[in-house]
Amino acid sequence: MDAHPVQLVVEDDLARSRLTVFLRLLLAIPHLIWLFLWTLLTILLAVVTWAATLVRGRPPAGLHRFMCSYVRYQVHLSSYLALAANPYPPFNGEEGTYTIDVRLPEPAAQARWKTLVRIFLALPALLLSSAFGGSGGVRFLYGSHRSSSLGGGGALVGACAILGWFASLVRGRMPKGLRDAGAYGIGYSAQVAAYLLFVTDRYPNADPTAMLAGVERPPEHVVRLVGDAHDLHRSRVTVFFRILLALPHIIWLTLWGVAAVFAAIANWFVTLVRGTPAASLHRFLSGFVRYRLHVYAFASLAANPFPAFGGRAGTYPLDLELPAPARQNRWKTGFRIVLVLPAAIVNGALGWGLVVAGFLTWFAALARGSAPWGLRNLMAYALRYDAQVNAYGLLLTDVYPHASPLEGAAEQLAAFDEP
Amino acid sequence: MTARAAGRLALLVVLAAVWSAAAYFLWGSQVPSSLRLPHVDVRQLFPAAQLRAASSFGRFTTLDWALAELTQLVVFSLYAWRGGRFARESAAGPIGTGMLLGMIGFALVWISQLPFGVLSLWWERRHHLTRVGYLASAFGNWLALGSQFVLLCLALLIVMGFARLVGGWWWLPAAPVFVGLVALSAFVTPYLLTTHPLHDARLVAQARVLEKTEHVQHTPIVVEPVHDVTALPNAEATGLGPSRRVVLWDTLLDGRFTEPELRVVVAHELGHLERRHLWKDIGWYALLAFPGAFVVARLTRRRGGMGRPEAVPLALLAIVVLDLLALPLQNAISRHMEAEADWEALQATRDPAAATALFERFVPTTLDEPNPSTWEYLLLENHPTIEQRIAMAEAWSRYATSAAQSP
Numbered sequence: 001m002d003a004h005p006v007q008l009v010v011e012d013d014l015a016r017s018r019l020t021v022f023l024r025l026l027l028a029i030p031h032l033i034w035l036f037l038w039t040l041l042t043i044l045l046a047v048v049t050w051a052a053t054l055v056r057g058r059p060p061a062g063l064h065r066f067m068c069s070y071v072r073y074q075v076h077l078s079s080y081l082a083l084a085a086n087p088y089p090p091f092n093g094e095e096g097t098y099t100i101d102v103r104l105p106e107p108a109a110q111a112r113w114k115t116l117v118r119i120f121l122a123l124p125a126l127l128l129s130s131a132f133g134g135s136g137g138v139r140f141l142y143g144s145h146r147s148s149s150l151g152g153g154g155a156l157v158g159a160c161a162i163l164g165w166f167a168s169l170v171r172g173r174m175p176k177g178l179r180d181a182g183a184y185g186i187g188y189s190a191q192v193a194a195y196l197l198f199v200t201d202r203y204p205n206a207d208p209t210a211m212l213a214g215v216e217r218p219p220e221h222v223v224r225l226v227g228d229a230h231d232l233h234r235s236r237v238t239v240f241f242r243i244l245l246a247l248p249h250i251i252w253l254t255l256w257g258v259a260a261v262f263a264a265i266a267n268w269f270v271t272l273v274r275g276t277p278a279a280s281l282h283r284f285l286s287g288f289v290r291y292r293l294h295v296y297a298f299a300s301l302a303a304n305p306f307p308a309f310g311g312r313a314g315t316y317p318l319d320l321e322l323p324a325p326a327r328q329n330r331w332k333t334g335f336r337i338v339l340v341l342p343a344a345i346v347n348g349a350l351g352w353g354l355v356v357a358g359f360l361t362w363f364a365a366l367a368r369g370s371a372p373w374g375l376r377n378l379m380a381y382a383l384r385y386d387a388q389v390n391a392y393g394l395l396l397t398d399v400y401p402h403a404s405p406l407e408g409a410a411e412q413l414a415a416f417d418e419p
Numbered sequence: 420m421t422a423r424a425a426g427r428l429a430l431l432v433v434l435a436a437v438w439s440a441a442a443y444f445l446w447g448s449q450v451p452s453s454l455r456l457p458h459v460d461v462r463q464l465f466p467a468a469q470l471r472a473a474s475s476f477g478r479f480t481t482l483d484w485a486l487a488e489l490t491q492l493v494v495f496s497l498y499a500w501r502g503g504r505f506a507r508e509s510a511a512g513p514i515g516t517g518m519l520l521g522m523i524g525f526a527l528v529w530i531s532q533l534p535f536g537v538l539s540l541w542w543e544r545r546h547h548l549t550r551v552g553y554l555a556s557a558f559g560n561w562l563a564l565g566s567q568f569v570l571l572c573l574a575l576l577i578v579m580g581f582a583r584l585v586g587g588w589w590w591l592p593a594a595p596v597f598v599g600l601v602a603l604s605a606f607v608t609p610y611l612l613t614t615h616p617l618h619d620a621r622l623v624a625q626a627r628v629l630e631k632t633e634h635v636q637h638t639p640i641v642v643e644p645v646h647d648v649t650a651l652p653n654a655e656a657t658g659l660g661p662s663r664r665v666v667l668w669d670t671l672l673d674g675r676f677t678e679p680e681l682r683v684v685v686a687h688e689l690g691h692l693e694r695r696h697l698w699k700d701i702g703w704y705a706l707l708a709f710p711g712a713f714v715v716a717r718l719t720r721r722r723g724g725m726g727r728p729e730a731v732p733l734a735l736l737a738i739v740v741l742d743l744l745a746l747p748l749q750n751a752i753s754r755h756m757e758a759e760a761d762w763e764a765l766q767a768t769r770d771p772a773a774a775t776a777l778f779e780r781f782v783p784t785t786l787d788e789p790n791p792s793t794w795e796y797l798l799l800e801n802h803p804t805i806e807q808r809i810a811m812a813e814a815w816s817r818y819a820t821s822a823a824q825s826p
């Protein structure tokens with residue numbers, strides 16, 4: 001498959017100025033006013049562009065340039081606000097002027113039927129963008145005080161921004177995982193906006209690996225996904241009844257979860273005293289975390305087969321590699337419940353995205369008998385992070401979850417490459 | 420005949436004798452065996468228009484039911500033939516895969532039954548018997564399917580678990596477990612109903628008297644609000660031991676029924692409790708569960724037995740066919756107990772006129788046919804027909820009169 005014509009370019013070095021981070025929202029006020037005015041004009045011109053593209057089969061060059069600048073400016077400003085970038089952004093949305101940028105295509109012929117019904121075709125992408133995306137995209141004002149962004153305002157970017165604000169103030173650096181996650185959301189929103197504003201007729205691609213293709217991968221995490229990522233086949237019958245079919249698993253998972261809480265408390269005491277988790281508790285909790293992944297993958301359509309009830313390794317196409325019991329830092333163990341909170345916040349945002357992605361996959365899989373590659377990889381990202389958070393929270397490891405949408409290990413890259 | 424065959428035959432005879440003895444015990448009734456129901460001419464009791472309306476309603480409902488059953492059989496047959504291929508959609512091991520196959524079978528049948536459900540709903544709405552909307556019905560059915568899935572998985576877990584432990588003898592330990600689960604369900608069900616106490620002080624007082632007469636004192640009489648979904652009047656005796664109670668639908672209390680008629684209803688339900696019909700229900704279930712499970716075990720042997728998931732689609736078909744075959748017997752048992760409850764109600768209220776008026780009122784309010792055809796009677800009627808119930812009231816009058824006159 002060709003690369004998406006809307007390409008995110010990340011040249012950010014993660015360094016942050018504490019002063020501008022602290023004052024970020026206030027400093028952005030002029031930009032927000034400018035964005036408001038620019039958005040009003042963009043909405044008007046989008047209608048003109050729509051009509052022109054419908055008639056001519058391609059957008060007029062001048063309007064295309066205008067829309068490109070607007071999309072790019074959204075990316076710059078969103079990156080600044082979400083702390084995915086550090087410098088104060090320019091006001092003109094010019095290419096190559098900012099550390100998080102977007103490469104947009106030249107005006108090209110667009111299918112007229114896609115142009116005609118663009119607003120409807122964009123709805124699934126807008127839905128996903130609202131869950132994962134950044135604040136990029138077209139903002140509409142309604143009512144007197146409330147605003148909504150067609151391009152996002154997503155939970156993931158918001159969560160990353162808030163957590164990144166604290167981290168950047170303390171360390172003077174943005175954590176790479178949060179930066180990558182934020183950049184991904186912003187990039188996806190830029191693709192949605194470009195699609196909606198007739199910059200391209202190529203549908204947004206939710207695949208995090210493709211979106212962050214030029215970004216350096218994070219270090220390998222001890223908790224990682226394994227399995228056959230290319231198995232996109234989905235049985236239509238089991239897709240149609242997926243949630244109901246998952247009910248026995250959900251009940252079993254809930255019961256297991258109750259036991260896991262008690263096991264985790266016991267494991268906390270053991271790990272605090274011995275410095276290493278008890279092998280039996282570690283095994284029990286590993287089974288729970290793996291089983292949770294299997295069930296969530298099945299329910300969200302990230303994987304196809306009906307999972308086993310035991311949470312054993314190697315029994316499911318989307319599986320989890322978990323570490324053996326190892327020595328853990330006692331400080332990290334003692335304060336684990338507090339330390340896990342930021343990751344849990346990001347996980348909550350990703351969880352909402354997982355629900356939306358699963359919902360969209362349901363329609364696609366029912367129609368085509370297979371899961372869309374982009375959505376599948378997006379769900380794999382959400383599931384992997386969920387497993388890392390659980391493994392950390394349940395004391396299977398003291399390695400902090402990595403929020404980056406990119407897999408860390410070189411040997412796992414193949415599992416997420418384009419088929 | 421070999422000794423082994425003779426031994427098997429002897430065992431079969433012993434089991435049949437035990438079964439028959441248990442069935443005889445459960446069949447016992449307070450209705451005098453000498454009682455003969457007099458002939459009742461329903462054409463004289465009901466206006467012709469009412470009979471036509473009930474007949475027309477019943478014809479459509481029966482046809483819808485028959486087609487739905489036929490479709491279900493066809494779908495389960497096809498599924499028994501080709502359903503095993505869905506095993507490749509599972510990574511869950513034998514029991515988990517069996518659960519998946521079971522759920523998919525139910526799901527396919529659910530889809531096949533949707534049109535008949537919609538038709539039935541349309542028909543009932545047309546006759547103002549239900550207030551459920553189409554969307555609410557479909558959504559409710561969807562949720563009900565979810566709970567069916569959970570119960571089915573539990574059942575398959577029990578069956579397949581035992582089958583993997585003890586092979587073809589799984590039915591021996593599994594049947595008592597199912598009987599236990601049915602008893603547990605009967606005990607718990609009353610606690611899951613949304614009800615409120617009966618507020619009608621006069622009816623409450625009369626219920627207390629009836630409880631004493633029927634030796635079931637301190638039985639709560641509660642009201643279940645159902646008027647939002649149906650206009651049909653109904654009541655039930657439910658629960659075991661401390662959970663037992665009489666539940667009246669609030670549609671019974673909307674003014675269509677007189678106080679003496681409601682008294683008969685309460686007496687009838689208390690009659691069920693007095694005669695321990697819920698326990699007898701469980702007993703009958705046990706009597707049918709053992710041979711039923713045995714037949715399923717035999718039928719699925721060719722697919723490797725119930726320990727293998729491939730056998731599940733065939734087992735589903737077998738259960739549905741057995742259930743259909745047992746339907747006349749189940750209905751006969753149910754009618755027998757309902758007749759006994761009617762008799763108890765007549766004994767307790769000594770008001771055959773009120774009972775007759777109540778049964779007569781069922782025709783316009785429920786569109787029940789007073790005298791359905793024989794095969795409808797055998798396959799669909801789990802209560803005595805209205806004609807039989809009115810005849811029972813008349814027979815009781817004669818019986819009571821003759822008993823009073825006898826020295």
